[in-house]
Amino acid sequence: xxxxxxxxxxxxxxxxxxxxxxxxxxxxxxxxxxxxxxxxxxxxxxxxxxxxxxxxxxxxxxxxxxxxxxxxxxxxxxxxxxxxxxxxxxxxxxxxxxxxxxxxxxxxxxxxxxxxxxxxxxxxxxxxxxxxxxxxxxxxxxxxxxxxxxxxxxxxxxxxxxxxxxxxxxxxxxxxxxxxxxxxxxxxxxxxxxxxxxxxxxxxxxxxxxxxxxxxxxxx
Amino acid sequence: xxxxxxxxxxxxxxxxxxxxxxxxxxxxxxxxxxxxxxxxxxxxxxxxxxxxxxxxxxxxxxxxxxxxxxxxxxxxxxxxxxxxxxxxxxxxxxxxxxxxxxxxxxxxxxxxxxxxxxxxxxxxxxxxxxxxxxxxxxxxxxxxxxxxxxxxxxxxxxxxxxxxxxxxxxxxxxxxxxxxxxxxxxxxxxxxxxxxxxxxxxxxxxxxxxxxxxxxxxxxxxxxxxxxxxxxxxxxxxxxxxxxxxxxxx
Amino acid sequence: xxxxxxxxxxxxxxxxxxxxxxxxxxxxxxxxxxxxxxxxxxxxxxxxxxxxxxxxxxxxxxxxxxxxxxxxxxxxxxxxxxxxxxxxxxxxxxxxxxxxxxxxxxxxxxxxxxxxxxxxxxxxxxxxxxxxxxxxxxxxxxxxxxxxxxxxxxxxxxxxxxxxxxxxxxxxxxxxxxxxxxxxxxxxxxxxxxxxxxxxxxxxxxxxxxxxxxxxxxxxxxxxxxxxxxxxxxxx
Numbered sequence: 283x284x285x286x287x288x289x290x291x292x293x294x295x296x297x298x299x300x301x302x303x304x305x306x307x308x309x310x311x312x313x314x315x316x317x318x319x320x321x322x323x324x325x326x327x328x329x330x331x332x333x334x335x336x337x338x339x340x341x342x343x344x345x346x347x348x349x350x351x352x353x354x355x356x357x358x359x360x361x362x363x364x365x366x367x368x369x370x371x372x373x374x375x376x377x378x379x380x381x382x383x384x385x386x387x388x389x390x391x392x393x394x395x396x397x398x399x400x401x402x403x404x405x406x407x408x409x410x411x412x413x414x415x416x417x418x419x420x421x422x423x424x425x426x427x428x429x430x431x432x433x434x435x436x437x438x439x440x441x442x443x444x445x446x447x448x449x450x451x452x453x454x455x456x457x458x459x460x461x462x463x464x465x466x467x468x469x470x471x472x473x474x475x476x477x478x479x480x481x482x483x484x485x486x487x488x489x490x491x492x493x494x495x496x497x498x499x500x501x502x
Numbered sequence: 503x504x505x506x507x508x509x510x511x512x513x514x515x516x517x518x519x520x521x522x523x524x525x526x527x528x529x530x531x532x533x534x535x536x537x538x539x540x541x542x543x544x545x546x547x548x549x550x551x552x553x554x555x556x557x558x559x560x561x562x563x564x565x566x567x568x569x570x571x572x573x574x575x576x577x578x579x580x581x582x583x584x585x586x587x588x589x590x591x592x593x594x595x596x597x598x599x600x601x602x603x604x605x606x607x608x609x610x611x612x613x614x615x616x617x618x619x620x621x622x623x624x625x626x627x628x629x630x631x632x633x634x635x636x637x638x639x640x641x642x643x644x645x646x647x648x649x650x651x652x653x654x655x656x657x658x659x660x661x662x663x664x665x666x667x668x669x670x671x672x673x674x675x676x677x678x679x680x681x682x683x684x685x686x687x688x689x690x691x692x693x694x695x696x697x698x699x700x701x702x703x704x705x706x707x708x709x710x711x712x713x714x715x716x717x718x719x720x721x722x723x724x725x726x727x728x729x730x731x732x733x734x735x736x737x738x739x740x741x742x743x744x745x746x747x748x749x750x751x752x
Numbered sequence: 753x754x755x756x757x758x759x760x761x762x763x764x765x766x767x768x769x770x771x772x773x774x775x776x777x778x779x780x781x782x783x784x785x786x787x788x789x790x791x792x793x794x795x796x797x798x799x800x801x802x803x804x805x806x807x808x809x810x811x812x813x814x815x816x817x818x819x820x821x822x823x824x825x826x827x828x829x830x831x832x833x834x835x836x837x838x839x840x841x842x843x844x845x846x847x848x849x850x851x852x853x854x855x856x857x858x859x860x861x862x863x864x865x866x867x868x869x870x871x872x873x874x875x876x877x878x879x880x881x882x883x884x885x886x887x888x889x890x891x892x893x894x895x896x897x898x899x900x901x902x903x904x905x906x907x908x909x910x911x912x913x914x915x916x917x918x919x920x921x922x923x924x925x926x927x928x929x930x931x932x933x934x935x936x937x938x939x940x941x942x943x944x945x946x947x948x949x950x951x952x953x954x955x956x957x958x959x960x961x962x963x964x965x966x967x968x969x970x971x972x973x974x975x976x977x978x979x980x981x982x983x984x985x986x987x988x
Binding site: 550552578581582584585586588590592593594595596605606610611654658664 | 885888898
C-alpha cells in the first residue's frame with residue numbers, strides 16, 4: 283500500500299483544470315437561486331394566495347428528497363423524453379442544481395425576513411410608506427446583514443454539492459483529479475488531491491465572502 | 503470575623519482596586535456605596551473568587567487564603583463559607599424554585615437530600631413563596647426570582663452573605679419589598695456585605711457604611727457619620743449628587 | 753416514454769427495496785451516536801482550549817467543513833487502510849465497506865455537532881455558572897448539573913436538523929458499493945433496465961422519514977421549555 287506524492291501532484295494538476303466546471307456548476311445555479319428563491323420567499327411572506335400554499339407543500343416535500351435521488355430521477359426522465367444532445371447532461375445538472383438551490387435559498391431568505399420584527403412594517407406603514415417603499419427602504423436593508431451569513435453557507439454548500447455529478451459522469455474536480463489514476467490503479471492520490479482542491483477553493487471563497495459580509499455590515 | 507486585606511486588581515491597563523482593606527464583624531451588616539467603576543462590585547466578587555484578585559488576603563473566621571494564589575481546593579472551601587445574591591438573580595434556569603435551593607445545599611454543601619428539602623421549604627416559606635415551590639424561574643416575576651435568590655443564599659448558612667446590587671434590576675415598586683426582606687435577613691443576625699445604591703436602606707440597616715471611589719476606600723464609618731458628617735470632600739460630592747438637596751445636612 | 757414508468761414495477765420493487773432500509777437506519781444510528789460522543793469531546797476540548805489538540809482540531813474541522821462529504825468518504829475508503837497499515841501493520845482493505853462509510857460519517861457528524869454543542873454551551877448565560885460556583889458547587893458538577901442541561905435544550909433544534917440531514921447524506925454511500933436501499937435500486941436497474949420506479953419509491957421513503965423526524969423534533973422542542981411558552985430563537 284503506497285502513497286506517492288509525485289502522483290498526488292499529478293492528480294492535483296489534473297483536477298485543477300476542471301475547477302471552472304465545478305465553479306460554474308456551483309455559482310450559476312446559486313445566482314439563479316437567489317433571484318427565484320427571493321421571489322418565492324416574498325410570495326410566501328406576503329401570503330400570495332395559490333403560490334404560498336403550493337410552495338409550502340413543494341418545499342416541504344422536495345427538501346426531503348436527497349440530492350442524488352432527484353438527480354437520478356431527472357436523469358431518467360431526461361433520457362426518455364429528450365434526444366441526446368451535446369450538452370444535455372450538463373444542462374440537466376444545471377437544472378437540478380438550480381431547482382435544489384432555489385428551495386434552500388428560499389428558506390434562508392424567508393427565515394431572514396421572518397426575523398425582522400413586525401413592528402418595523404407597522405411603523406413604516408403608519409408613517410405612510412407603501413408596501414414597496416417599506417420593503418425597499420426599511421425591510422430589505424435590515425434583511426441583508428441577517429441573510430448574508432446564510433448565503434455564505436449556501437455558496438460554500440453549493441460548491442461542495444456539485445461533487446454528486448459523479449453519478450452523471452460529468453467531469454468536474456472530483457472526476458478530473460482521478461483521471462491519472464486509471465494508469466496507476468491507485469486511487470488514493472486522486473481523491474486526496476480532489477479533497478485538497480476543494481478545501482483550498484472553499485477556504486478562498488469563504489475568506490472572500492466573510493470579508494464581503496464585514497464590508498456590507500459596516501456600511502449599514 | 504471577615505477580614506479583607508490589601509486587595510489589588512487590574513483588568514489589563516485599568517486599575518480597578520488599588521489597595522483595599524476591610525473588616526466585617528460577625529453578625530454585622532456592611533454596606534458599600536460608590537459611583538460606577540469604583541471597584542465595589544469587583545471587591546465583592548473577589549471574596550468568592552468570581553474575580554481573581556492580583557494581590558490580597560482573605561480571612562474568614564480562623565482560616566486565611568491568598569486571594570491571588572489560592573488553589574482550587576481553597577477556593578471551593580471559601581465558596582462553601584460564603585453565599586451570594588446577584589443583581590440578575592441568576593437562578594438555575596433548569597431547576598424549580600425549590601430545586602434551586604436544594605441543588606445548592608446537596609451539591610454545593612453536601613447536605614443529605616431529605617434535610618436539604620426541608621430547609622429549602624422553610625426558606626421559601628420565610629420569603630413567602632411556598633406556593634411557587636415548583637415553578638421555574640421563567641414563570642416567576644423579577645421580584646419573585648430575587649426572593650428565591652435570597653432564600654437560596656440564606657439557606658446555605660454561610661459565614662457571610664454577599665449582596666451584589668440586589669435591587670438594581672428590579673422595577674421600582676418591587677425594590678421596597680425586596681429591601682424589607684434583606685432587612686429581615688440582617689435582623690436574623692447574618693453577617694452581610696451589601697453593595698447597593700439604596701441610601702435609605704443603608705442608613706436603616708447598616709452597621710458600617712463604606713464609601714469607595716476610583717478603587718480606594720475613601721471613607722468608612724457608621725451610617726450617621728457618613729451621611730451626616732462626611733469627612734472627605736469626595737464623599738460629600740457623591741452624597742450631594744445622589745441625595746436630593748435638603749434631605750441631609752452636609 | 754411508454755415504458756418509463758409502470759405501477760406494476762412499483763409494487764414489485766417495493767418489498768425488495770424495503771429490505772435494505774435497515775441498512776440506512778443502522779448507518780444513521782452508528783454515525784449519529786458515535787458522532788455525538790465525538791462531538792462532545794470536540795466541543796469541550798475547543799472550549800477549554802487544550803493546547804496542542806485545539807490546533808489539530810481547528811485544521812481537522814476546517815477540512816471537514818471545506819470538503820464534500822462524498823469526497824471525505826472516498827478519502828477515508830482509500831486512505832484509511834494506508835494509514836492503518838503504516839501505523840499498526842493492519843491490512844484493512846478487505847473490511848466491510850460499511851465500516852469506512854461509518855467512519856467518514858462519524859467524523860463528519862462529530863465536527864458539525866461539535867460546533868453546535870460548542871455554540872450551545874457558550875450560549876448559556878455566564879451568570880448560571882457564577883451562581884453555581886457561588887453556592888460552593890464545583891466546576892465539574894456545575895457543568896453537569898446546570899450548564900449542560902441548558903445547553904442541550906439550546907442545541908436541540910440544530911441537532912434535530914443535523915440528524916435529518918444525516919439521513920439524506922446516507923444516500924451517497926451506495927457510490928462506494930455499500931448495499932443499501934440505493935445500492936439495491938441500482939442493482940435492480942442494472943438487470944431490468946428500469947430504475948425510475950425504484951428511485952421514486954426511495955424518494956417517497958425519504959420524504960416520509962423527513963416528515964416523521966421533523967414532527968418528532970418539533971414535539972421535543974416544545975416539551976423541553978422549562979415552563980416558558982415560546983422558545984427564543986430557533987438556531988438553525
